[in-house]
Amino acid sequence: xxxIAQKEEGLVSYKHEAAPTPHDDHGGDHHHHHAPHHGFFRTxxxxxxxxxxxxxxxxxxxxxxxxxxxxxxxxxxxxxxPGHPVPVIGHLLPASIANPDGSIAPGGYNALVTMHAxxxxxxxxxxxxxxxxxxxxxxxKIGAPDMAFPFFNALSFWLFFVSGIIMLASFFxxxxxxxxxxxxxxxxxxxxxxxxxxxxxxxxxxxxSMWALGIFINGLASIAGAANYITTIINMRCPGMTxxxxxxxxxxxxxxxxxxLLAVPVLSAAGAMLWFDLNAGTHFFSGDNVTGGxxxxxxxxxxxxxxxxxxxxxxxxxxxVSEILPVFARKPIFGYRAMVYAIAAIGVLGFIVWGHHMxxxxxxxxxxxTFSLSTMVIAVPSAIKTFNWMGTIWKGSIHxxxxxxxxxxFVILFVIGGFSGIFMAATPIDLFIHHTYxxxxxxxxxxxxxxxxxxxxxxxxxxxxxxxxxxxxxxGKWHFWLTFIFFNLTFFPMHNLGLxxxxxxxxxxxxxxxxxxxxxxxxxxSLSAFGLGASFFLFWxxxxxxxxxxxxxxxxxxxxNTLEWTLPSPITLHGNFxxxxxxxxxxxxxxxxxxSQDWLPQNMPLRDMPKNAGVAIDVD
Amino acid sequence: MISPxxxxxVLPLLVAALTLLLGQNHCFAETRTTNLWWAPDAVTxxxxxxxxxxxxxxxxxxxxxxxxxxxxxxxIVKYRYRPGVRAVYSHGNDKLEAIWTCIPAxxxxxxxxxxNHLWKELRSAAPADAIPIDIVAHQFGWFIRNPGLDGKLGAxxxxxxxxxxxxxxxxxxxxxxxxxxxxxxDLIIPxxxxxxxxxxSQDVIHxxxxxxxxxxxxxxxxxxxxxxxxxxxxxxxxxLACSQLCGSGHYNMKAAVKVVTQEEYDKxxxxxxxxxxxxxxxxxxxQQQHDDSAPAAASQPVAQR
Numbered sequence: 001x002x003x004i005a006q007k008e009e010g011l012v013s014y015k016h017e018a019a020p021t022p023h024d025d026h027g028g029d030h031h032h033h034h035a036p037h038h039g040f041f042r043t044x045x046x047x048x049x050x051x052x053x054x055x056x057x058x059x060x061x062x063x064x065x066x067x068x069x070x071x072x073x074x075x076x077x078x079x080x081x082p083g084h085p086v087p088v089i090g091h092l093l094p095a096s097i098a099n100p101d102g103s104i105a106p107g108g109y110n111a112l113v114t115m116h117a118x119x120x121x122x123x124x125x126x127x128x129x130x131x132x133x134x135x136x137x138x139x140x141k142i143g144a145p146d147m148a149f150p151f152f153n154a155l156s157f158w159l160f161f162v163s164g165i166i167m168l169a170s171f172f173x174x175x176x177x178x179x180x181x182x183x184x185x186x187x188x189x190x191x192x193x194x195x196x197x198x199x200x201x202x203x204x205x206x207x208x209s210m211w212a213l214g215i216f217i218n219g220l221a222s223i224a225g226a227a228n229y230i231t232t233i234i235n236m237r238c239p240g241m242t243x244x245x246x247x248x249x250x251x252x253x254x255x256x257x258x259x260x261l262l263a264v265p266v267l268s269a270a271g272a273m274l275w276f277d278l279n280a281g282t283h284f285f286s287g288d289n290v291t292g293g294x295x296x297x298x299x300x301x302x303x304x305x306x307x308x309x310x311x312x313x314x315x316x317x318x319x320x321v322s323e324i325l326p327v328f329a330r331k332p333i334f335g336y337r338a339m340v341y342a343i344a345a346i347g348v349l350g351f352i353v354w355g356h357h358m359x360x361x362x363x364x365x366x367x368x369x370t371f372s373l374s375t376m377v378i379a380v381p382s383a384i385k386t387f388n389w390m391g392t393i394w395k396g397s398i399h400x401x402x403x404x405x406x407x408x409x410f411v412i413l414f415v416i417g418g419f420s421g422i423f424m425a426a427t428p429i430d431l432f433i434h435h436t437y438x439x440x441x442x443x444x445x446x447x448x449x450x451x452x453x454x455x456x457x458x459x460x461x462x463x464x465x466x467x468x469x470x471x472x473x474x475x476g477k478w479h480f481w482l483t484f485i486f487f488n489l490t491f492f493p494m495h496n497l498g499l500x501x502x503x504x505x506x507x508x509x510x511x512x513x514x515x516x517x518x519x520x521x522x523x524x525x526s527l528s529a530f531g532l533g534a535s536f537f538l539f540w541x542x543x544x545x546x547x548x549x550x551x552x553x554x555x556x557x558x559x560x561n562t563l564e565w566t567l568p569s570p571i572t573l574h575g576n577f578x579x580x581x582x583x584x585x586x587x588x589x590x591x592x593x594x595x596s597q598d599w600l601p602q603n604m605p606l607r608d609m610p611k612n613a614g615v616a617i618d619v620d
Numbered sequence: 621m622i623s624p625x626x627x628x629x630v631l632p633l634l635v636a637a638l639t640l641l642l643g644q645n646h647c648f649a650e651t652r653t654t655n656l657w658w659a660p661d662a663v664t665x666x667x668x669x670x671x672x673x674x675x676x677x678x679x680x681x682x683x684x685x686x687x688x689x690x691x692x693x694x695x696i697v698k699y700r701y702r703p704g705v706r707a708v709y710s711h712g713n714d715k716l717e718a719i720w721t722c723i724p725a726x727x728x729x730x731x732x733x734x735x736n737h738l739w740k741e742l743r744s745a746a747p748a749d750a751i752p753i754d755i756v757a758h759q760f761g762w763f764i765r766n767p768g769l770d771g772k773l774g775a776x777x778x779x780x781x782x783x784x785x786x787x788x789x790x791x792x793x794x795x796x797x798x799x800x801x802x803x804x805x806d807l808i809i810p811x812x813x814x815x816x817x818x819x820x821s822q823d824v825i826h827x828x829x830x831x832x833x834x835x836x837x838x839x840x841x842x843x844x845x846x847x848x849x850x851x852x853x854x855x856x857x858x859x860l861a862c863s864q865l866c867g868s869g870h871y872n873m874k875a876a877v878k879v880v881t882q883e884e885y886d887k888x889x890x891x892x893x894x895x896x897x898x899x900x901x902x903x904x905x906x907q908q909q910h911d912d913s914a915p916a917a918a919s920q921p922v923a924q925r
Binding site: 105109188194195286288293295331332334338361362368369372375377379383386387393398399400411422427428429431432435501503504508513514588598 | 657658670674677678680681684688689691695696700701702705707708709710711712716721724725729731732734738740742743759778781821824829831835837840841842847858861863865866867870872
């Protein structure tokens with residue numbers, strides 16, 4: 001099988017490359033084309049260039065992801081070996097997390113679980129999908145010189161980064177990090193005395209307050225970014241780039257931005273109210289029947305955000321996958337318009353399903369029925385997209401690069417995650433599996449098997465364009481297979497654990513009669529999780545080594561059609577395009593009959609492309 | 621997906637052997653050695669209905685998944701790159717789009733209708749002869765109050781919940797139903813009789829979760845949730861777990877649930893009611909004497925900032 005990417009040395013010349021820019025002899029050096037007055041600070045710290053901001057988001061998010069992954073390892077250790085000291089680092093853990101002997105304390109376990117989810121969601125998955133790929137790709141794919149509001153864009157990144165520092169710092173305040181779950185249900189989260197603490201005699205809620213503050217600031221970054229993206233996409237498309245010639249990544253990010261704009265302010269408000277309940281004597285969410293608060297109000301506000309949030313995390317991933325599958329199947333995306341309508345449908349429907357998190361919360365039972373219906377209906381556009389992805393590879397010519405492997409896996413893992421969601425959408429079944437590990441399995445199949453696999457594939461795919469070098473395909477394939485295998489070994493058995501009645505967020509399953517016999521399965525899951533964590537080191541090694549020592553990348557190693565691949569690798573020009581490109585067709589014109597090559601860049605008119613004489617020429 | 625039928629035979633024996641070797645077995649509640657890859661056997665009437673739906677959804681999603689995955693795998697293998705073979709230039713097929721929009725829509729909406737029908741049944745009002753049991757969750761356990769021989773619980777008021785008055789009982793209970801109510805740390809119910817649990821919470825959101833009963837409900841402070849009812853259809857020992865994160869003691873918040881025969885239940889009720897009545901009389905006369913000598917001190921309300 002000939003890979004589409006180059007062999008590790010040298011460039012391949014194409015017969016009819018897209019219009020080369022005069023700067024294609026620059027390698028991975030970032031410094032060359034910055035205007036002379038931009039020093040280190042303006043280039044790397046406070047850059048207004050969307051490409052640099054995208055990379056800032058990337059490095060920061062990968063760091064936060066590493067931290068959150070480590071927290072997850074702590075969670076799995078405690079579940080498999082409750083009460084056993086954490087090896088090597090047990091004694092170094094703060095008192096809010098671990099006992100003096102290095103084993104994880106119950107309150108500390110709750111903090112690990114809370115912060116693992118919070119950091120993964122707000123500081124890793126969202127920033128990579130939206131901050132990295134949104135920032136880096138949107139102007140390039142629409143032929144724009146930068147975002148509509150570059151200053152605002154820089155501000156977004158630093159707000160995000162500050163929110164991350166606050167979240168990490170919360171581990172080190174008295175009482176430790178927030179420990180009420182990433183969902184922070186009131187009144188546990190709003191009342192210090194209920195939170196208890198490992199430090200006897202004191203109750204602190206500083207960690208929870210910092211959580212609320214971090215969420216609020218993170219929300220500001222999201223809202224600013226969303227406004228930027230919508231404005232850019234509507235106003236700054238190059239000539240010929242009509243809405244229905246937009247790459248699906250851009251469509252997905254466009255609709256995601258509307259979700260962000262409408263949902264995040266609700267979370268910010270709820271977070272502010274939570275902060276006030278903790279620190280200013282308000283009673284928005286109290287349940288004491290005296291002061292007039294309502295615990296369920298928190299849940300409605302949180303989940304009104306929380307449900308669109310999960311679509312915020314999956315739609316860009318779907319867009320990225322929809323971009324990569326056609327490239328490596330050498331075929332147009334199947335059903336472009338249906339895909340766009342499905343994204344829009346998911347976005348709209350996503351706002352009317354939040355009650356499915358609250359079926360058994362004490363909410364009115366009739367509401368449960370209506371939310372159950374809307375939840376079942378939202379499965380339909382996801383099904384449409386899945387069939388379209390399958391249609392894309394049908395009768396294609398599939399090249400199994402690392403990026404393609406991750407995207408192929410995305411489809412089937414997302415299907416598993418979606419199907420496990422059907423169980424919960426049926427309210428009587430939710431009566432039984434609510435707040436069990438069945439939910440945890442579902443979450444991880446859609447967020448890890450879904451979003452994170454799409455992220456990893458996209459990093460392998462866009463790395464050449466960002467950094468001017470290729471990542472190692474060999475290491476990449478090892479990384480993929482190990483991740484895929486360990487991921488399934490870790491999370492599939494959680495469906496069974498959930499059905500067996502294992503509740504979420506319990507620091508010691510051996511306390512329960514109905515779970516004690518399942519401990520061997522817990523150990524198996526944890527060992528698989530450790531394997532999964534270890535396989536990430538392959539990725540980080542590949543990523544950082546390739547940054548400095550990877551083979552130089554050509555303009556268009558993947559022979560893709562979208563506009564960013566007409567530019568050099570890496571793109572060093574502020575303003576991206578020497579001349580504003582003109583677009584003649586959609587982005588998925590692969591294997592057009594009659595052409596001598598199997599791809600057709602968006603900025604090349606069909607009439608200018610060399611035709612073949614009726615013989616199918618092998619493009620490899 | 622792993623078929624539950626296969627896994628019922630081989631794996632549980634292995635796991636059971638491992639467990640007996642590695643773990644201790646208390647016979648506090650039933651320990652499971654069969655069916656370990658699936659849910660524990662349901663022991664309530666409603667639970668069996670939930671299981672029907674569960675099995676239906678499992679089969680539906682399982683079969684669909686196998687078909688989808690098989691087709692997908694076949695495409696991946698069959699349409700891999702081969703030199704000289706070009707991909708087909710196709711932008712899609714509107715007819716197919718219509719088909720694979722309508723069929724899933726019909727299936728999912730049908731499933732929603734079926735589920736909602738069962739939900740309505742499970743959450744209908746408890747029958748009039750259901751035994752009411754008052755459960756007040758707190759960090760980190762449940763206060764359980766059982767009706768005495770009269771089968772009625774004494775009236776309570778949410779606003780009266782306090783550390784001393786854990787059930788918020790009226791001081792002067794007008795119809796006297798509460799005089800023979802007795803509290804317990806275990807939930808003891810008779811087999812074959814509907815039981816209506818009234819859920820409340822003193823501090824944060826807890827929940828009432830018994831896996832074998834297929835029953836879950838959050839207990840929300842400030843609210844009284846009275847639509848949880850079930851009928852156990854066999855005797856046994858089970859475990860009540862809190863399944864809503866409620867603080868650092870959440871991992872250990874559990875209580876015993878015992879389903880006993882009607883005779884045993886009657887015996888327990890008779891005994892405990894008598895004790896409760898006597899206790900009440902003693903308290904009343906003690907209170908009388910106390911009132912005569914000094915005014916009563918107010919007790920602390922529970923959710924105090």
